[in-house]
Amino acid sequence: MAKRILITDDALFMRVTLKNILTQNGFEVCGEAQNGAEAVKLYQELKPDLVTMDITMPEMDGIQALKEIRKSDPNANVVMCTAMGQKNMVVEAIQSGAKDFIVKPFQPERVVDALTKLLAA
Amino acid sequence: MKVEYVMPFVQASMNVMGQVLRQVPERGQLSARPQVFTSQQLSIVCGIVGDVQGQVIFGMSLASADKVASTMLGQTIVSFDQLAASAIAELGNMISGNAMTLLSQQGFKCDITPPTIIKGTNVKLSTHDIPALVIPMTSPDIGVLEITVSLKESRKAAA
Numbered sequence: 001m002a003k004r005i006l007i008t009d010d011a012l013f014m015r016v017t018l019k020n021i022l023t024q025n026g027f028e029v030c031g032e033a034q035n036g037a038e039a040v041k042l043y044q045e046l047k048p049d050l051v052t053m054d055i056t057m058p059e060m061d062g063i064q065a066l067k068e069i070r071k072s073d074p075n076a077n078v079v080m081c082t083a084m085g086q087k088n089m090v091v092e093a094i095q096s097g098a099k100d101f102i103v104k105p106f107q108p109e110r111v112v113d114a115l116t117k118l119l120a121a
Numbered sequence: 122m123k124v125e126y127v128m129p130f131v132q133a134s135m136n137v138m139g140q141v142l143r144q145v146p147e148r149g150q151l152s153a154r155p156q157v158f159t160s161q162q163l164s165i166v167c168g169i170v171g172d173v174q175g176q177v178i179f180g181m182s183l184a185s186a187d188k189v190a191s192t193m194l195g196q197t198i199v200s201f202d203q204l205a206a207s208a209i210a211e212l213g214n215m216i217s218g219n220a221m222t223l224l225s226q227q228g229f230k231c232d233i234t235p236p237t238i239i240k241g242t243n244v245k246l247s248t249h250d251i252p253a254l255v256i257p258m259t260s261p262d263i264g265v266l267e268i269t270v271s272l273k274e275s276r277k278a279a280a
Contacts, residue, residue: 010235011214013193013207056214056233083218084233086225103222104215105141 002028003119006048008039008065009081010057014104018052018081021108027115036060040068043076049119052111053098055082055089063092070097077118081111122252126272127151129223130177130216134258134268137215142192146258146266154253154269160244161267162186165213171231173224175251175272179213183240185264192263210236216268 005027007018019029031046033039036053037060043051051069055062062080069076080093085103093101100114131148139145161180169175181189183201189212190205191198198205213236221231239246248271255269 011207011211012204013211016204056218056235058235083215085218085222086230088225088230104211104218105137 002026003049003115004028004030004046005115006031006033006039006042006046006051008033008036008052008057008062009054010034011054014054014081018111021111022115025108025112025116036062036065036068039065040072043069044072050077050079050115052081053078055080055084055093063089063096066093066096066098079114079118081106122254122270122272124151124254125227126173126224127254127256127268127270129220129227130268130270131256131258132223133216133219134266137212137219138258138260138263138266141212141215142189142260142263144260144262146260146263149257149259149265151254151256154248154255154271156252157245157247158253158269160239160241160246162240162242163209164239164244164246165210166237166239167213167217168234169217169221169231169272170234172229172275173231173272174275175270176248177213177217177220177271178246178253178269179216180267180269182264185266188263206238206240210238 015032031042033042035057053062066078079100080098081102083104090101162183163186165179167177187198190208193208217233251271251273253271258266
């Protein structure tokens with residue numbers, strides 16, 4: 001069965017791009033969240049296999065949402081997918097339980113490889 | 122307003138546009154903005170908070186915006202819709218994010234706010250009390266992307 005992914009990004013363009021990449025590579029996009037608060041809510045409802053998480057978003061940012069999701073499910077697979085690549089941000093995300101950190105702009109293969117590897121484990 | 126704050130945006134625009142639009146732009150002449158200036162046909166505004174704070178504004182013509190959105194979406198834009206606007210905003214977000222990584226390597230830790238798009242002719246912009254510098258980045262197919270940087274060191278970092 002296809003692995004179910006929840007996409008989180010405030011930019012419509014990014015959600016469409018990610019959805020295209022993922023569906024073309026055999027994943028199922030089960031939901032799309034436009035900010036961190038929506039991602040936390042949709043995570044409970046949809047119980048996806050993995051979440052892609054932007055950081056710079058209105059309402060609740062991606063780091064906060066990552067923490068909330070990991071609090072409710074310590075095994076949650078969250079992969080950060082953001083334009084913010086500075087060291088302190090990467091360190092905070094990984095320490096908060098993110099499984100990978102993808103910096104935009106990215107190549108489609110980078111995303112597919114990361115998700116495939118994580119979900120095969 | 123220090124020139125060292127502008128260089129990360131120049132470098133970042135080369136990195137990001139090279140990868141996303143497959144065109145590395147050439148930098149033009151750096152100059153100071155008057156206190157009030159007229160915007161380009163389309164502007165992307167990103168707020169910056171942290172050790173340095175202020176705004177960065179990416180300006181371009183509607184023709185350039187169409188070309189950027191078409192390249193990013195992999196299809197020609199028929200009408201400049203929400204998806205096209207989102208692609209343009211994401212370009213600003215990616216350049217700003219990349220610049221934040223470069224600024225952090227200079228010791229300034231900052232964060233960006235989600236981008237805002239302003240579309241329209243003859244819009245007067247002012248960066249208020251922070252003087253702004255502008256640098257045009259030109260690529261043959263896309264045209265000119267004007268980067269206006271208006272940043273100051275926040276009191277905490279200066280102390």
